[in-house]
Amino acid sequence: MSAGALPVASGRRTLAVLLATAAADRRVLVPAVVSTTVASAGLVAMPLLLGEVVDVVAQGRPASRLWWLVAALAAVAVVTSVAAARSRARSEQLGVHVAADLRERVVDRALRMDARTLERAGTGDVASRVTEDVELFTASAQLAATVLTSAVTVVLSAAGFAALDWRLALAFAAVVPVHVLALRSYLPRAQPRYAAERRAASDRSRVLLESLHGGATVQAYRMAALQTERVREASQRTVGAGLAALRTFARLSISMNAAEAVGLSAVLLTGFFLVRADEVTVGAVTAAALLFHRLFGPLGVLLLSFDDVQRAGAALARLVGVADLEPPPAGAPRPLVRPVALSARGVRHRYASGEEEGPEVLRGVDLEVPAGASLAVVGGSGAGKTTLAAVLGGVFPPTAGQVRVGGVPLAELDPEQVRERIAVVAQETHVLTGTLREDLTVAAPGASDEELRAALARVGADGWVRALPEGLGTRVGAGEHPLTPAQAQQLALARVLLRDPPVVVLDEATAEAGSAGARDLERAALAVVAGRTAVVVAHRLSQARACDRIAVVAGGVVVETGTHEELVAAGGGYARLWRAWSSTAGVPGGSDGVGETR
DSSP, X not given: OOTTOOOOOOHHHHHHHHHHHHHTOHHHHHHHHHHHHHHHHHHHHHHHHHHHHHHHHHTTOOHHHHHHHHHHHHHHHHHHHHHHHHHHHHHHHHHHHHHHXXXXXXXXXXXXXXXXXXXXXXXXXXXHIIIIIHHHHHHHHTTHHHHHHHHHHHHHHHHHHHHHOHHHHHHHTTXXXXXXXXXXXXXXXXXXXXXXXXXXXXXHHHHHHHHHHTXXXXXXXXXXXXXXXXXXXXXXXXXXXXXXXXXXXXXXHHHHHHHHHHHHHHHHHHHHHHHHTTSSOHHHHHHHHHHHHHHHHHHHHHHHHHHHXXXXXXXXXXXXXXXXXXXXXXXXXXXXXXXOOEEEEEEEEEEEETTEEEEEEEEEEEEEEOTTOEEEEEOOTTSSHHHHXXXXXXXXXXXXXXXXXXXXXXXXXXXXXXXXXXXXXXXXXXXXXXXXXXXXXXXXXXXXXXXXXXHHHHTTOHHHHHTSTTXXXXXXXXXXXXXXXXXXXXXXXXXXXXHOOSEEEEESTTTTSOHHHHHHHHHHHHHXXXXXXXXXXXXXXXXXXXXXXEEEEETTEEEEEEOHHHHHHHTSHHHHHHHHHHHHHTSGGGTTOOOOOO
16 A cells, blocks of 8 residues: 555455445345356256257167257257346346445545545545546446356356266366466466556546646646646556556466367367277267357456456455545534634644655644634735634644634544534535535535525525526536536535534635625625634635634744734734735725735
């Protein structure tokens, strides 16, 4: 496992999870196994019946015997065809069910994942597992019917050879050493190379996501050429890893042809000597040759499927690695009281980069937000404001120090308890695909339409919602009715009202609005903050002025705290920000301006 990557399950654990997941769906598993066995038995029975036909003709037996054999062949052919079709349908259904179950478990664990684990792994690793790896395994699951039928056919064919003559069975076994040697050469090389291919694909996803999500930054710093080169290099590594795996598989394919030549020659040569010695009949040798010829397909499928099995196994091991992650333990029940204070003592934080720790972003922050009070956080770009908001909001834990809500350390609360107490609204919000009603009731599943409309009215969104084609029933999100950034932010604020937590952290939650919508979003933010303990990372100093107290952050340290009037009178960093902002806004006092601080 590469540094910082999410865990990858062992082969034994992966197989155990696969079998347990399949066994849990017995209504599909049992018919799949039965129909597969019947289809495979039919494939083996037909060469044996044809051998009997040869003996009847060669030995001049009664014609009635021949007609019975022909009728039996026809019946076996029909039954085999029906069973094979049913086997394929049931096995593919089973594969899809297993893939769907694993997808749900992986997504569930990814959403509940410890923030530090996610931070170390990076979004690319998680994204590739819940998309590319799941899709790869799902596509490979469609081979389940063919592989299962082939395996059962090989086993029953071996029994058929033994029923004909033990010496013919030994001749058939001549293929085993060739295949064993080929697999012994292939398997040790294949698994690491397919795992390397999946890691390379994960790294490519990470680079692509970083480039796309940071598009504005890439353009601002003219990094397009640099990022394009990084994407090219990551893609080249992925292609190189795929070609290495393909070359390994090509050598296995060549060995298959050699094994088939050795096996068929051994069966025919052995049959010749046995017929010559009058030990077996011509029909038995014919049946053996046809049986071996019939095995070309199943044996080829089994060996060729090692390519897909190894690839799917590498993807499945990555899925099981995430599915096996233990969700954070449930905390002891604690009553939810209102209002609550929020405090930070000696808080430090540094972002992880794989196994390496990055530079400190927060350096010993102490803050106190009394119950029901509001604190604005301001400072220059890169000062650590967003990191401080995320730590105070419980998005991820500090690397040192402690955050308390209502006197209780956040570290002692499980994620659900944290979210009951603290809501975080960031600058970038998500509009879930579905109806507007569904987008809102994520925060309060039992809310009525009247409650939804009341929350929308409090954040000033009721006007444009009434204008939607189907009101609350209008589908929004990707590919549906488009919402402006300001409207999406209003939905996020409305969800906070519906959730009704005692503490709210707004991280530049009005920054997406332009000048025209700034005041509307500021009023919406004030409606959310009212009556709650609040931390507001202020995009505009008019927001900071409206809060009870202001904290100025620089270099990861709180350098000033006080009310607006106290900080302006002190003539420090905040006073300089205020003068610059007032000058830019062009309005005395700045009460109606839209200047900003980052």
